[in-house]
Amino acid sequence: MTAYLIKNVSVVGAAPTDLLIRDGVVAEAGAGLTAPDATVLDGTGLVALPGLVDLHTHLREPGREDAETVESGSRAAALGGYTAVCAMANTSPVADTAGVVEQVWRLGREAGLVDVQPIGAVTVGLAGERLAELGAMADSAARVRIFSDDGHCVADPKLMRRALEYVKAFDGVIAQHAEEPRLTEGAQMHEGEVSTRLGLTGWPAVAEEAIIARDVLLAEHVGSRLHICHVSTAGSVEVLRHAKARGVKVTAEVTPHHLLLTDEKAETYDPVYKVNPPLRTAADIAALRAALAEGVIDIVATDHAPHAVEDKECEWAYARPGMLGLETALSIALDVLGPQWDLIAERMSRAPARIAGLEGHGLDPAPGVPANLTLVDPAAHRTIEPAELASRSRNTPYARMTLPGRIVATFLRGEPTVLDGKAVK
């Protein structure tokens, strides 16, 4: 195993130092390190962060390998600075059995670019009717701890209550896609002035807020952990703030696109901007940014959702919702939060690792810690070219935008997955 000596790197924004990576861990940290056997990397101007952890990734395998595979998604993740991703359950077949989650977990191991932690479905076939075998998935080799019907809301309040209670047995958490389905029938975009003008059926903010309100009350009632996926509205932030003040065990994520893009993007009718929950207003963005800084929202999660060309190059109403995120998330966070490295590390690595219960991830580079880390060049800017992305799909909403920051290298347990900005394998 090659040792790496990173010279003059700022660890999470601190004064420059050297890091020696050997045998899968950070062996030494401090100024003026030498190691004759090590490959030396010049870390001048770079920031070392704990490897990013994505709590919300769609890898599309099994079922839609034309859009993404575990391997291609893992490569995209590594290039984005990630060392672990949680793979959502809405594959085909759905990840609602031990067999499917173990398959995804095994494919992740084989790709070896990031740790792929499968998320299990809450209900059989994501149908929202009866619980999937949550315990079997928890006990499987994949050791599933997060359960989600993402893409669908667990709308039935009794079923949601039971799921919240049931996963306490193995310290699980339900990640809710908060969308009251009766209020979003046929919904195409945020309900507001733009949807009125464009004649697209609206997705009202209240459809998200009502479910979050219900679920924080349920979680409080049964004393369970609840995670809210992709919070998108100012009203949701208020509900979460209230719940957290009451001591409810709720965590929440926001996606990079909900921190940056507004519903006005729909005016082109280009479905690359179609996503669920939809892009909201500038006021929502302001509230989400403030909530992220304050901690009402715990983490940034990508909701990386690759789609084949034919599912996006069509009429808006017929397009599938979702956008790519893994390779651009850190740049968006840097753009939105500025160089607040401790905050970025907290929201994109430490907190998601804690929520997911991922051992060895979310730890700042320090002696003895598993060498899961990424090196960022904050001074670099890059223009996003869809064709250059590692994902199999091209549905990035940031095409031709120039974004700050570039991932220079990523290490997974001491092995480089990205060097000089390029995937190692």
Place this chain on the structure above:
Amino acid sequence: MIRHLLSGADLDADTATQILDTAAEMATVAGREVKKLPALRGRTVVNLFYEDSTRTRISFEAAAKRLSADVINFSAKGSSVTKGESLKDTALTLQAMGADAVVVRHPASGAPHRLANWVDGSVVNAGDGTHEHPTQALLDAYTMRSRLGRLAGLHVAIVGDVLHSRVARSNVLLLSTLGAKVTLVGPPTLIPVNISAALAPGTDVSYDLDAVLPDVDVVMMLRVQRERMGDSYFPSAREYARRYGLDGPRMRRLPAHAIVMHPGPMNRGMEITPEVADSPRSTIVEQVANGVSVRMAVLYLLLGGNNR
């Protein structure tokens, strides 16, 4: 010069007025022995219809043929993302056929905008989902101007299912551009609260048809689909008709000069009674005839020169 006509918002007052003036000249052709002009000889107009709408398709077809264009009717009803060819592949086919203009009717809002990215020719929106229907608004404006002599300063009530109406959206945009005042009337479930901010500041909303009628020059009744009942937009057809339908007694509340419009097809007995539809105030038949002239004007404006 505009290249496509996708929305009422594409037309500024000068361009809209030019279309209406041109339409007036085109209308004279209808009265001639030779109902044909050579202006678009050698041009190809494709009618691409993903929804049944015989009246709109025939109107565009007559308009194109009177201008000597070659017309290809491409009925793609039933095509969708799951079966048949994608819109993009269809666009590439039309492109290969040398379509100079594509007139598109589509159930998905924004489909004409997408199409405009994929073809070199001009795209005319002939109705897209619940979005817009700009040539309908032009023919409505033309009809109002013909009957009442002006558009600026007119007060127009648009009554009914505004939420789902492409006719209403295009009319609000065009009429406000041309200086008319619009009041939208209907049950609150069918009128988006933000419609004025979304489309045209100064647009009023009322839930009381009787209160609005004495003050308007034009009342435009929108088609209300009975299936909206099932979605709880209103309790019953009977209650809808009672509150928002235009019947004889209500029509007599209108000023003497006021006209009654309907884009068709009508639900007689629902939003309009036969007595009103067949009254001298009704412009419903004229609207159809004016549709051909206005569409001739639009096609000429888009295709009559080198506008690339």
Place this chain on the structure above:
Amino acid sequence: MAYPPAAQSSPPRQPSVKVILAAADVSRVVDRIAHQILEKTQGAADTVLLGIPTRGVPLARRLAGRISTFEDVAVPVGVLDITLYRDDLRRHATRAVGPTELPPGGIDGKRVILVDDVLFSGRTVRAALDALSDVGRPASVQLAVLVDRGHRELPIRADYVGKNIPTALAESVKVTLAETDGTDEVKLYGGATS
């Protein structure tokens, strides 16, 4: 919505300008055409003057006015817009369509005299003949122009010519009339040699 770029026209290099007809000349020329029409049509019976926009229209009105002064005959005047019949539509941005106004008695069976300011290639007159045949069936069609500058591209000639002006192709003839431009004048603008 995409708009084509605005046409880039470079400012003309100071061309030589020569006044061919001054206001008084224009007036005399119009009088002469009016006399010729009366003479050739035996008193302008069953005759209709159709002006081709833009400047053919006021010219037609003036001719009718002079004819009525000379012989007390009221010759009906109309407007024939030829925009939709032009053969060069695709070479320009879309041209605005103007009104065609036929006199109340119509043109069927009448002698129609088309009136225009300048006769050049003949293409305008060709378009006018096409337009005319779509709006009626005159007994005969004649052509009156203020200026004939030559360079015909079609087998067309005028029946009444106010002034023949030999020109080079590169030169241009510009007619202004009081009704449309404020003054009566015919000018010759020089070509590349100037």
